[in-house]
Amino acid sequence: xxxxxxxxxxxxxxxxxxxxxxxxxxxxxxxxxxxxxxxxxxxxxxxxxxxxxxxxxxxxxxxxxxxxxxxxxxxxxxxxxxxxxxxxxxxxxxxxxxxxxxxxxxxxxxxxxxxxxxxxxxxxxxxxxxxxxxxxxxxxxxxxxxxxxxxxxxxxxxxxxx
Amino acid sequence: xxxxxxxxxxxxxxxxxxxxxxxxxxxxxxxxxxxxxxxxxxxxxxxxxxxxxxxxxxxxxxxxxxxxxxxxxxxxxxxxxxxxxxxxxxxxxxxxxxxxxxxxxxxxxxxxxxxxxxxxxxxxxxxxxxxxxxxxxxxxxxxxxxxxxxxxxxxxxxxxxxxxxxxxxxxxxxxxxxxxxxxxxxxxxxxxxxxxxxxxxxxxxxxxxxxxxxxxxxxxxxxxxxxxxxxxxxxxxxxxxxxxxxxxxxxxxxxxxxxxxxxxxxxxxxxxxxxxxxxxxxxxxxxxxxxxxxxxxxxxxxxxxxxxxxxxxxxxxxxxxxxxxxxxxxxxxxxxxxxxxxxxxxxxxxxxxxxxxxxxxxxxxxxxxxxxxxxxxxxxxxxxxxxxxxxxxxxxxxxxxxxxxxxxxxxxxxxxxxxxxxxxxxxxxxxxxxxxxxxxxxxxxxxxxxxxxxxxxxxxxxxxxxxxxxxxxxxxxxxxxxxxxxxxxxxxxxxxxxxxxxxxxxxxxxxxxxxxxxxxxxxxxxxxxxxxxxxxxx
Numbered sequence: 001x002x003x004x005x006x007x008x009x010x011x012x013x014x015x016x017x018x019x020x021x022x023x024x025x026x027x028x029x030x031x032x033x034x035x036x037x038x039x040x041x042x043x044x045x046x047x048x049x050x051x052x053x054x055x056x057x058x059x060x061x062x063x064x065x066x067x068x069x070x071x072x073x074x075x076x077x078x079x080x081x082x083x084x085x086x087x088x089x090x091x092x093x094x095x096x097x098x099x100x101x102x103x104x105x106x107x108x109x110x111x112x113x114x115x116x117x118x119x120x121x122x123x124x125x126x127x128x129x130x131x132x133x134x135x136x137x138x139x140x141x142x143x144x145x146x147x148x149x150x151x152x153x154x155x156x157x158x159x160x161x162x
Numbered sequence: 163x164x165x166x167x168x169x170x171x172x173x174x175x176x177x178x179x180x181x182x183x184x185x186x187x188x189x190x191x192x193x194x195x196x197x198x199x200x201x202x203x204x205x206x207x208x209x210x211x212x213x214x215x216x217x218x219x220x221x222x223x224x225x226x227x228x229x230x231x232x233x234x235x236x237x238x239x240x241x242x243x244x245x246x247x248x249x250x251x252x253x254x255x256x257x258x259x260x261x262x263x264x265x266x267x268x269x270x271x272x273x274x275x276x277x278x279x280x281x282x283x284x285x286x287x288x289x290x291x292x293x294x295x296x297x298x299x300x301x302x303x304x305x306x307x308x309x310x311x312x313x314x315x316x317x318x319x320x321x322x323x324x325x326x327x328x329x330x331x332x333x334x335x336x337x338x339x340x341x342x343x344x345x346x347x348x349x350x351x352x353x354x355x356x357x358x359x360x361x362x363x364x365x366x367x368x369x370x371x372x373x374x375x376x377x378x379x380x381x382x383x384x385x386x387x388x389x390x391x392x393x394x395x396x397x398x399x400x401x402x403x404x405x406x407x408x409x410x411x412x413x414x415x416x417x418x419x420x421x422x423x424x425x426x427x428x429x430x431x432x433x434x435x436x437x438x439x440x441x442x443x444x445x446x447x448x449x450x451x452x453x454x455x456x457x458x459x460x461x462x463x464x465x466x467x468x469x470x471x472x473x474x475x476x477x478x479x480x481x482x483x484x485x486x487x488x489x490x491x492x493x494x495x496x497x498x499x500x501x502x503x504x505x506x507x508x509x510x511x512x513x514x515x516x517x518x519x520x521x522x523x524x525x526x527x528x529x530x531x532x533x534x535x536x537x538x539x540x541x542x543x544x545x546x547x548x549x550x551x552x553x554x555x556x557x558x559x560x561x562x563x564x565x566x567x568x569x570x571x572x573x574x575x576x577x578x579x580x581x582x583x584x585x586x587x588x589x590x591x592x593x594x595x596x597x598x599x600x601x602x603x604x605x606x607x608x609x610x611x612x613x614x615x616x617x618x619x620x621x622x623x624x625x626x627x628x629x630x631x632x633x634x635x636x637x638x639x640x641x642x643x644x645x646x647x648x649x650x651x652x653x654x655x656x657x658x659x660x661x662x663x664x665x666x667x668x669x670x671x672x673x674x675x676x677x678x679x680x681x682x683x684x685x686x687x688x689x690x691x692x693x694x695x696x697x698x699x700x
Binding site for chain 2: 028029030031032033034035039040061062120122124126128129130131133136154155156157158159160161162
């Protein structure tokens, strides 16, 4: 496969073209993504009780006429700074970060939900919901034995199955 | 049977295990192990022992044998376009079963589950306690030739997952029942679901193609994996996210989408440059084909397997409980329909293929994918269109209306024939004219009246369906080239690195009728032969 490159008569360009061709021979096909990317997470792991800083990153990937952003807090959590509801237009392909300071009263598990609705210029909407678990319960994987190596080539992870 | 005989059988069983696994890896049996295998069968015959695996069907035990049997299930998560809707137990099909010696973890015997998840293993009574293990792999059936495919679901260290029974003594002859379940809460359900979805996929290929390949279908997933969900041609591996905000182990359509890439690479051809892609985006037509095919393939698998609403691509966050939808879209009457247009949008490609499938079945699509596309220089929907006619499927279905429903114009425009200066269509300065490059090699000629000393902009606009235009301006004789945009600095024939439209700015030195020739870029490395565009002089 040869790709069209600028400066096609230039030797450097030919070398770059070959490198590009080789790179593209190795396909990385990722899964489809919606027209708006949303990432929610802590700025750093919160200490409880105390104030957590939550970052909500929104990346619109399509032209739109409006974006609604709303965060939903459990009753016991208190929003100190940040806007619960926001709407407007964001630049396409650019990450916009909304920051919230939230008071967490105890070490119980809570869920903070962000609801984002993007309205395209064609009138169609995309709804995204992202949940952030605060003080998540530790997962208990019921391994019987973990990662047994059998010989040089094979490992087996065993879970209780009965 | 004496202890020594028991030991001898045990050794032979161990040898057999090694042989089976070696075969999977190298597809080649060393002579020594062939001899061992031969010896094994001779010994079995002379001892009259059941001594081995039954491949999921029961063998009548005699008084000196032990039969271990049972059913293996995993906890599946049901879903629809709202996200998860519940759980249900489902059979673990065609998976490897091993009887393990508890004291040294050696494999005593092996078999595989059948289509209903049942297994039965007959062996000589072992002296130590044993347990049953069901793996997220299908190597036993593959190794014995009872299954055409070899699937393996592993973690980041290439360790295979399994569910196991408690250890038990099987020293006395008889039948021991051991049922296993890979539960959701244990963390084992996820990898078994990946195995299940890939089993659906491979069964579909075998049904439609008549055979599979010897290549292993290897899926990598583990809790906490943030590497991404993708298919890599470099490793021929499928990778699935396992992070808390997006865990794909129960997202069957996501799994089958990636498997669609695997199938394309192993049975057809894929020239996608790869990269991230939104379903509303318009990209390189090779990427749109690759991604559109992958989703279509996943839907076809789910249709064949009898699941409801196979035309929906559903991606969840993987969170616990019902709901947890990340996003979904439909391909029959495509979601975001105003974006799902052209051969450069993956949703549009999926929709075209799905509607062909609904009208004409899968066989024609598969025939083109397998027997025509590998010969294409740069695979895209254009090649699928060509292949459909080349392979004679147009007698079953003329897909023109399906393509045009998604604004894919693989047809001549209304100005044909305009293939040379004598056929050039006179245009009004300041007006846009819609053209297509079709069939391959098509040229569109226009003429316009120019006034001496006036500067004109000759350009192509609104390129769709992979159009890559190339403009040439000719003098009043229609044959003398004045200029072209071929050598426009710095982008050969393109307006910019990301814009394949063309632009010529020119000042007339004499009043008269001038000619413009428009053709698809066709040098080495050209991606598209067709495409739609507007042309304007002003």
